[in-house]
Amino acid sequence: MAGETRQRVVIVGGGTSGWMTAAALAKLLQDRCTIDLIESEAIGIVGVGEATLPHIRGFNEKLGIRESDFMSWTRATFKLGIEFRDWGRIGDRYIHPFGTFGRGKGEVDFHHYWTRLRAAGVDMPPLESFSYACTLARMNRFDLPSTDPARLASTYGYAYQFDALLFAPYLRALAEGLGARRTEGKVVEVIRNNESGNISAVRLESGQEIAGDLFIDCSGFRSLLIGEALEEPFEDWSRWLPADRAVAMPCHTRTEVTPYTSAIAMPAGWRWRIPLQHRTGNGYVYASGFISDDEAAAALVASVEGEPIADPRLLRFRAGRRSRSWVGNCVAIGLASGFLEPLESTSIYLVQAAITALIELFPEREVSPVDRDEFNRLIDLEYDRIRDFLILHYHATQRSDTPFWDYVRTMPVPDSLTEKMELFRSRGRIQKYREGVFLDASWVAVYVGQGILPEGFDPRADVPAENLMQGMAALQSEIRDTVSAVPGHLAYIDRYCAMAPS
Ligand SMILES: Cc1cc2nc3c(=O)[nH]c(=O)nc-3n(C[C@H](O)[C@H](O)[C@H](O)COP(=O)(O)OP(=O)(O)OC[C@H]3O[C@@H](n4cnc5c(N)ncnc54)[C@H](O)[C@@H]3O)c2cc1C
Numbered sequence: 001m002a003g004e005t006r007q008r009v010v011i012v013g014g015g016t017s018g019w020m021t022a023a024a025l026a027k028l029l030q031d032r033c034t035i036d037l038i039e040s041e042a043i044g045i046v047g048v049g050e051a052t053l054p055h056i057r058g059f060n061e062k063l064g065i066r067e068s069d070f071m072s073w074t075r076a077t078f079k080l081g082i083e084f085r086d087w088g089r090i091g092d093r094y095i096h097p098f099g100t101f102g103r104g105k106g107e108v109d110f111h112h113y114w115t116r117l118r119a120a121g122v123d124m125p126p127l128e129s130f131s132y133a134c135t136l137a138r139m140n141r142f143d144l145p146s147t148d149p150a151r152l153a154s155t156y157g158y159a160y161q162f163d164a165l166l167f168a169p170y171l172r173a174l175a176e177g178l179g180a181r182r183t184e185g186k187v188v189e190v191i192r193n194n195e196s197g198n199i200s201a202v203r204l205e206s207g208q209e210i211a212g213d214l215f216i217d218c219s220g221f222r223s224l225l226i227g228e229a230l231e232e233p234f235e236d237w238s239r240w241l242p243a244d245r246a247v248a249m250p251c252h253t254r255t256e257v258t259p260y261t262s263a264i265a266m267p268a269g270w271r272w273r274i275p276l277q278h279r280t281g282n283g284y285v286y287a288s289g290f291i292s293d294d295e296a297a298a299a300l301v302a303s304v305e306g307e308p309i310a311d312p313r314l315l316r317f318r319a320g321r322r323s324r325s326w327v328g329n330c331v332a333i334g335l336a337s338g339f340l341e342p343l344e345s346t347s348i349y350l351v352q353a354a355i356t357a358l359i360e361l362f363p364e365r366e367v368s369p370v371d372r373d374e375f376n377r378l379i380d381l382e383y384d385r386i387r388d389f390l391i392l393h394y395h396a397t398q399r400s401d402t403p404f405w406d407y408v409r410t411m412p413v414p415d416s417l418t419e420k421m422e423l424f425r426s427r428g429r430i431q432k433y434r435e436g437v438f439l440d441a442s443w444v445a446v447y448v449g450q451g452i453l454p455e456g457f458d459p460r461a462d463v464p465a466e467n468l469m470q471g472m473a474a475l476q477s478e479i480r481d482t483v484s485a486v487p488g489h490l491a492y493i494d495r496y497c498a499m500a501p502s
Contacts, residue, residue: 007033007363010210012187012202012225013218014039016049016164017334017351019171020059021216024355026178027063029362035180036210038187038202046220046335048248048315049164050274050281051079051261051345053437054098054157059352063174071497073170074162075277078259078489080137082344086265087450089398094126094449095260096344099133099156100441102475105149111444112461113468115428115454120465127448130472132156135479137260141486142493152482159345161261161274161281183210187219190229198329199225214363217332221317221339226332232322234338240391240413241319242290242404243269243341247297248283248313252306259489263343264303267291268404270343271303277499279309285341290404317341319387325379326372331358338383343393346386349437353382382436388417389438389446396421396450421452428454 009025011018014037022037060070070076081097102110110130118124128134133156136142146153176182185204193200201211202225217225226232238244253275262273269286284300291299297312321338325331333354340346357378361371394408395417423429424447430440447453487495 005365006031007214007365008212009033009035009214009216010202010212011035011037011216011218013037013220013334013336014168014172014182015045015218015220015334016168016171016348017220017336018216018218019168019175020348020351021218021333021355021358022175022180023063023171023178024059024359026175026180028359030178032362033214035175036183036212037175037180038183038185038204038210040186041184042186045165045168046315047165048246048281048283049167049342049347050276051082051161051272051342052159053345053349054159055349055352055437056159057157059355065174068497070170071160071162071493072499074160074166075499076160076162076497077257077276077493078142079159079161079261080133080142080156080259081261081445083137083258083260083262084265084393084446084449085262087263087270087393087397087399089451090265090401092449092451094445095128095131095134095137096442096445096449097128097131097133097137097156098158099131101127101131101444102155103152104155104441108458108460109428109430109440109444111448111454112428112457113463113472115457116461116463117465117468117472118453119457122465122469125476127445129476130479132479132483135483136486137258139483139486140256140258140489141483142259142489143486152479158259161276163276163278183208187224190225192229196328197230199229213329213365214367215330216358217330217336218334220335223322223332223336225330226322226325226327226336230327230330232324232327232332234318235320235323236318237320237340237387238318240387240411241341241394242287242407243285244316244318245288245293245296246283246285246315246317246342247293247300248281248315249300249304249311250279250281250309251304252309253280254306257490257493261345265399266299267402268296271300272342273305277493280304280306285343287404290402290407321380321383324376325354326375329367331375333358337379340383340386340390343390344386344438346390346437350379350382350386353437354379384416385433385436385438388414388420389443391417392421392443392446393450396447396452398451421447425452425455427456427458429458 268291399405
C-alpha cells in the first residue's frame with residue numbers, strides 16, 4: 001500500500017550529484033519515494049572534483065558507508081586543509097586548515113592573542129605554527145582526531161581527496177542496492193503539464209517516457225530541466241570570479257602524498273595539486289580573457305611533477321547560479337544549479353547541502369510553496385557565502401605582476417564582502433553565522449594568510465604580554481612534540497585503507 005502514496009522521484013543525470021542524491025533519498029526516504037535515475041554513458045560525467053570538505057564524512061555516515069571501504073575503493077587520501085602558495089605575494093605560503101588555531105577554547109579566538117602580541121611589537125611566528133592541523137599537514141602525518149576535547153588532537157577535522165571517476169559508481173552500487181532504478185539513455189524532451197507548467201515526464205531517445213512527481217536536475221552544466229526547459233535565469237558572477245576554464249591532467253606521483261590539497265597561484269589563475277593513492281590530480285583554473293588555452297595547457301604541462309598519465313583536458317564553465325534552484329516540481333542539484341570554481345573544494349559540499357535541505361523539506365503530495373522558498377533561501381545563502389570567500393582569495397593580494405592579478409586586486413567586490421573585510425580589519429572580528437560552511441578559523445586563515453591583518457583586537461585578549469608569550473611558546477612545542485609521535489600519512493593509509501590492487 002505504501003507504494004501508492006510514495007512520490008515518484010526522477011533524477012536526470014548520474015554524475016556525483018545524481019548518485020549522491022539517489023543514494024541519500026533511497027537510504028533516508030525509503031518509505032516516501034521511489035527513485036528513477038536516467039544517465040547517458042555516451043554523454044558521460046564531468047569526472048573532475050577530487051577534493052572535498054569535512055562535511056562529506058557526515059554524509060557518508062548517514063548512508064552507513066564504512067570509511068576504510070570507501071577510501072580503498074575511491075583510492076582516497078586524507079585532507080587536512082588547503083595550502084595556498086603565491087597568493088598574497090609571490091613566495092607566500094599558508095594553509096587553510098580544517099581546524100582551529102590554538103586550543104580552540106579560550107575566552108576569545110586565538111588570533112586575538114596573536115594580534116595582541118604583534119601590537120606590542122613582538123615578532124610573531126606565523127599563525128599556522130599554532131594550529132595542530134597545519135602542523136600535521138606540514139609534517140606530512142595523519143591520525144584520526146581525538147574525541148577527548150581536552151587534547152590538542154581534537155582540534156581538527158579532515159576530508160578526503162579521491163578519484164572522482166570512482167565515487168559515482170561507488171554510490172550507484174549503494175543506491176541500486178537500496179532500490180533505485182537506473183535507466184541508460186539520453187533525455188531528448190521534457191514534457192510539461194499545460195496548466196501548471198510542472199514537468200510531468202521526460203522522453204528518451206529510445207521513445208521511452210519516464211513520468212514522475214518530482215524531478216531532480218543533475219544533468220551537469222547542460223542544466224537540461226531547470227535551465228533549458230524551465231528557463232530559470234542564470235546569475236553571472238564572472239565579474240568577481242573571472243576564471244572560466246580549466247585544463248586538467250593527472251600525473252604519476254613523484255614527491256610526497258600530502259594530506260592536503262595545494263592551490264598555487266599562476267599568472268592568470270591558479271593550479272591545483274591533489275595527491276591520491278595511485279596518482280596526482282593537476283589542473284590550471286584560468287580566466288580565458290587573460291591567457292589562451294594553449295598557453296594555459298603549456299604552463300600546466302611544464303609545472304606538473306611526474307610523468308603525465310593523460311593528455312591535457314579542457315573544461316569550460318561560468319561562475320554563478322540559477323536565480324532559484326527549486327522551480328515548480330524541479331529541483332536542481334550540482335552543476336545544473338550553478339558553479340563556483342574549485343578553489344575551496346565546495347561543489348560537492350553544495351550538492352550535499354542541497355540534498356540535506358531537500359530531505360528536510362521533501363514534499364508530501366504537492367510541492368509546498370513555502371518549503372520550496374525556504375529551500376531556495378538556504379541554497380542562496382550557501383552560494384553567496386562561498387562566493388564572497390572565494391573572491392577574498394583573489395582580491396586580498398598585493399600582486400601586480402600580471403594583468404589578471406591587477407584586475408582582481410582592483411575590482412569592486414560585493415558589499416557583503418567589503419563589510420566582512422572591514423569588520424576583520426578593525427578588530428579581528430568575523431561575521432557570525434550559525435549554519436553553513438567556512439566558520440571563523442577559515443576566514444582568519446585566509447585574511448591573515450593574504451595580508452589582511454587586524455588593526456585592533458578583542459579587549460579580553462589584553463592580558464600581560466609575558467604570560468601570553470610563555471603560553472604560546474609552550475603551545476607551539478606541545479603541538480610539535482605531539483605531532484612528532486603521529487604516523488606518516490602514507491603509513492596510515494597503508495594500514496587503514498590501502499587501495500585494492502588493480
Ligand atoms: C575543473 C573543475 C574542478 C573541480 N574540482 C572540484 C573539487 O575539487 N571538489 C569539488 O567538490 N568539486 C569540484 N568540481 C565540481 C564537481 O566536479 C561537480 O560538482 C561534481 O562532479 C558533480 O557534477 P554533476 O554530477 O552535477 O555533473 P556531471 O558529472 O556533469 O554529470 C551530469 C550527468 O548528467 C547526464 N546527462 C547530461 N545530459 C543528459 C541527457 N540529455 N540525457 C541523459 N543524461 C544526461 C550525464 O550523462 C551525467 O551522468 C570541479 C569542477 C570542475 C569543472
